[in-house]
Amino acid sequence: MKIEIWAEVTCPWCGLGSHRLDRAVERFEHGDQVEVIHHSFPLSSSFPVDETFSVRDALLRRHGMGGSQAEASTRRIEALAEAEGLHPYQVLDNMVGNTDLAHEFLAHASAEGRNREAWDAIFRAYFGQARPVFSLDDLLGLAQEIGLDPEDTRRALTEHHYQRQVRDDAARAQRLGATGAPFIVVDGKYGIPGAQDSDGLLDVLRTAWDESHPLTLTTDGDAPVCGPDGCAVPVRS
Numbered sequence: 243m244k245i246e247i248w249a250e251v252t253c254p255w256c257g258l259g260s261h262r263l264d265r266a267v268e269r270f271e272h273g274d275q276v277e278v279i280h281h282s283f284p285l286s287s288s289f290p291v292d293e294t295f296s297v298r299d300a301l302l303r304r305h306g307m308g309g310s311q312a313e314a315s316t317r318r319i320e321a322l323a324e325a326e327g328l329h330p331y332q333v334l335d336n337m338v339g340n341t342d343l344a345h346e347f348l349a350h351a352s353a354e355g356r357n358r359e360a361w362d363a364i365f366r367a368y369f370g371q372a373r374p375v376f377s378l379d380d381l382l383g384l385a386q387e388i389g390l391d392p393e394d395t396r397r398a399l400t401e402h403h404y405q406r407q408v409r410d411d412a413a414r415a416q417r418l419g420a421t422g423a424p425f426i427v428v429d430g431k432y433g434i435p436g437a438q439d440s441d442g443l444l445d446v447l448r449t450a451w452d453e454s455h456p457l458t459l460t461t462d463g464d465a466p467v468c469g470p471d472g473c474a475v476p477v478r479s
Contacts (some may be wrong), residue, residue, distance in 0.1 A: 243451060245279070246265065251344045
């Protein structure tokens with residue numbers, strides 16, 4: 243089974259949604275046969291490059307949300323994340339900025355076979371350690387942590403080898419029905435918007451698995467024939 247998840251690096255619901263998906267796959271009876279692939283869904287391309295500002299400022303600029311409203315909204319996400327095993331998970335006290343280069347880094351890492359490692363590392367750095375993930379130097383540090391060649395990574399980012407791929411990834415998500423992030427597609431059939439809880443995700447995984455792996459009944463000599471209502475011994479001729 244293939245599961246694709248589109249996310250924005252600095253979206254707190256994306257980090258939490260990725261974690262919830264991991265928990266659902268861990269609980270899934272066929273989890274060892276599930277491939278999870280992360281894709282980019284940039285939401286900050288309108289932000290200036292080489293400039294960062296606080297989450298508080300971003301909420302006020304983009305959503306008109308300030309003061310106690312911003313505090314309540316972000317602290318709720320932090321509390322949900324902590325209750326589900328993500329600690330620390332910092333949202334309100336982070337900095338935000340243009341993540342286009344970060345998504346190019348993630349595409350490069352994916353091309354090098356490190357899709358999962360790169361997305362885990364960038365979420366851990368940003369939400370777990372409140373580290374910036376916007377500049378070339380920030381991303382080269384992450385490259386070293388996950389074992390990517392630093393010069394290859396530098397070249398890929400400075401020459402923007404993956405800029406088009408990032409745009410194409412986001413465009414594909416929109417064609418599939420995504421209007422925001424996170425957005426999950428299970429087995430090419432089920433589109434799931436938002437950071438659904440792991441119980442709900444697990445239900446979808448089981449439904450998708452049952453549809454793609456229908457029960458096949460066979461007979462072998464005197465072996466019972468089993469169906470949904472029980473087993474019966476084949477009639478002898």
